[in-house]
Amino acid sequence: MLHTRTTPAQRRRELRRLLASGRLLRMPGAVNPYSARLIQEHGFEAAYLSGAVLAAELCLPDIGLTSSTEVAARAQQVTRVTDLPVLADADTGFGAPVNAARTVQLFEDAGLAGLHLEDQVSVKRCGHLDGKTLVPREEMVQRVRAAADARRDTGFLLMARTDARGVEGLDAAIDRAKAYVDAGADAVFPEALADEREFAAFRAALDVPLLANMTEFGKSPLLSAATLEDLGYNIALYPVTLFRLANGAVEDGLRTLAAEGTQASLLPRMQTRSRLYEVLGYADYTAFDSAVLDFTLPPGA
Ligand SMILES: C[C@](O)(C(=O)O)[C@H](CC(=O)O)C(=O)O
Numbered sequence: 320m321l322h323t324r325t326t327p328a329q330r331r332r333e334l335r336r337l338l339a340s341g342r343l344l345r346m347p348g349a350v351n352p353y354s355a356r357l358i359q360e361h362g363f364e365a366a367y368l369s370g371a372v373l374a375a376e377l378c379l380p381d382i383g384l385t386s387s388t389e390v391a392a393r394a395q396q397v398t399r400v401t402d403l404p405v406l407a408d409a410d411t412g413f414g415a416p417v418n419a420a421r422t423v424q425l426f427e428d429a430g431l432a433g434l435h436l437e438d439q440v441s442v443k444r445c446g447h448l449d450g451k452t453l454v455p456r457e458e459m460v461q462r463v464r465a466a467a468d469a470r471r472d473t474g475f476l477l478m479a480r481t482d483a484r485g486v487e488g489l490d491a492a493i494d495r496a497k498a499y500v501d502a503g504a505d506a507v508f509p510e511a512l513a514d515e516r517e518f519a520a521f522r523a524a525l526d527v528p529l530l531a532n533m534t535e536f537g538k539s540p541l542l543s544a545a546t547l548e549d550l551g552y553n554i555a556l557y558p559v560t561l562f563r564l565a566n567g568a569v570e571d572g573l574r575t576l577a578a579e580g581t582q583a584s585l586l587p588r589m590q591t592r593s594r595l596y597e598v599l600g601y602a603d604y605t606a607f608d609s610a611v612l613d614f615t616l617p618p619g620a
């Protein structure tokens with residue numbers, strides 16, 4: 320009942336254990352708390368909270384309009400329903416290095432297992448678009464240092480993302496990543512690498528855990544989990560996959576409903592009522608109050 324059994328500290332330890340295991344961790348982005356629960360049920364090791372999805376859900380572009388408190392509030396709703404470690408997208412840290420520090424503490428309090436900070440300027444954009452602007456390396460070093468110092472739980476994972484590949488080139492991106500690790504980052508997210516060779520170059524240059532962003536319709540090839548594991552990557556990120564799938568299904572459904580005047584032909588593609596109730600754990604609540612499950616579902620529901 321009420322789904323979770325573990326503390327944030329346990330989940331952070333679990334994330335660190337997984338990152339040290341040499342196995343690839345598969346991390347889909349949750350669209351909402353319910354989908355975080357589904358990610359857990361389907362056997363994934365961790366979940367992600369994407370800045371792009373959070374913004375898009377509010378019908379906003381991913382340009383840094385959401386605030387750290389808004390993201391933390393959403394994160395808390397997600398961490399309440401899953402025992403999986405959840406990594407959150409902290410964009411640029413939402414301002415100056417002191418804002419990044421505050422973000423770390425807000426995200427710790429939200430029960431997250433870690434966050435990533437990127438080296439773009441505050442009016443940021445998706446890492447797979449052209450025309451990005453970076454802050455000077457020294458400013459990002461300060462951002463990372465402030466974030467590392469702000470942690471009250473040293474288990475909380477601090478990941479540095481560099482967007483430099485598309486702006487300054489691969490070598491500069493690797494140099495920046497090394498400086499961020501020296502400043503206290505536990506792990507690195509090399510954004511928008513062009514091919515497998517570049518993924519390998521990052522792995523050869525750094526000995527901290529690395530995340531591979533397998534976002535669709537972007538600049539990186541969609542490498543399989545097996546390939547990423549062979550390359551020595553620690554996390555395969557699918558940040559917007561569930562959101563794009565859901566939106567595709569919703570648009571198809573709306574078209575069919577409009578054209579056919581009934582949703583009847585869509586039923587085979589819908590999650591049933593009984594499956595929904597199973598995920599929500601209706602049955603578990605009856606242990607406390609038999610009135611919760613004192614109904615029978617119609618056949619096929
Ligand atoms: C990972 C990311 O930061 C996100 O917010 O999910 C995005 C994903 C995307 O826009 O496809 C990014 O890569 O910038």
Ligand SMILES: [Mg+2]
Nearest residue numbers: 369370371408
């Ligand atoms: Mg993002």
